[in-house]
Amino acid sequence: MSSNWEASRVENQIGINFKYDQTLRLALLHPSYAKQINEPEINNQRLEFLGEAILNLVLVDYIYQHFSHFQVGKQKALRDKLTESDRLTNLWYDLQLGEAYPFLGLKEERHRLRVKQSNPFEQAFKALVGAIYIDRGFAQARNWLHKRLIVPLLGRYLKPELEHSASDKHLQFLGETLLQGVAIDYLYHQILQANPSILKSLARNITAADSQSKYLKQSQSFWEETFPHQAQPKSYKILLAQIYLHFEDKNSKSSFRQTSGYFAKHCLDDDEIMRQAIALLLKDGKPQKWIIHKMMGYPSNRYNQGREKYAELMGNLE
Secondary structure: OOOOHHHHHHHHOOOOOOOOOHHHHHHHHHHHHHHHHHOOOOOOHHHOOOOOHHHHHHHHHHHHHHHHOOOOOHHHHHHHHHHHHHHHHHHHHHHHHHHHOEOOOOOOOHHHHHHHOOOHHHHHHHHHHHHHHHHHHHHHHHHHHHHHHHHHHHHOOOOOOOOOOOOOOHHHHHHHHHHHHHHHHHHHHHHHOOOOHHHHHHHHHHHHHHHHHHHHHHOOOHHHHOOOOOOOOHHHHHHHHHHHHHHHOOOOOOOOHHHHHHHHHHOHHHHHHHHHHHHHHHHHOOOHHHHHHOOOOHHHHHHHHHHHHHHHHHHOOO
């Protein structure tokens, strides 16, 4: 760890107090620095992957709520404009974290790194969003992004006199972003320490069209209980958006958590996803012991229990 780093200094700059400052540290730990301290697997890439999904969801949610008079193509363009590399990099510097980025091992001068596409500052910003979400929850991550990124740019264009008139295409766009968000949120918490390439492969499976068809059937009883007088949509993305908006109306602070909870409970098979993850990790060269300890989360004193679960999932003990 950098000897002169203090969590409180970064917290003061970003305006967020963390419950667990190690989560903040992880968001700031670039892979180059992790290699320097011989802990290459402990870096901010997983948080960046999660944070990008949360960032996109917050943006699309805001655009859905306040710019429903835009066509979906224009909404997507607005989202893309707000997530441009230069914009996120400049915001990172506005937070005074550019030159003060504590855990960056790259030798190139920072002003040169700053102008590169997909630079470490943009990546760290997304990781920071993920860390705020993990430590403080979705509502606070959303509020922080509203304050720091969205309202300064879009607030002047709001037209409160316009009534919200979202079409199925708008719901589809919101639901598409939600599906990515709940899938990646689930994987981040369930598939421990696997790198983003593994998580991306699993997310593609979870969000695939055939998976969505299956979720529609599995959600029927939940839909009928939640919306007893409303026909179930034929599109899973629209269904997911309507479930989220239902929870949002009831309690905006817990809407994403409740949507993620519904999705994990009614749509996903934990064992099947774990099997897929193990197969990908074995193909990636990870040994069984690493998988049981690191990914499945069994400590040394429960390793035999982990081996039994591995055998149950995979049908053998390799």
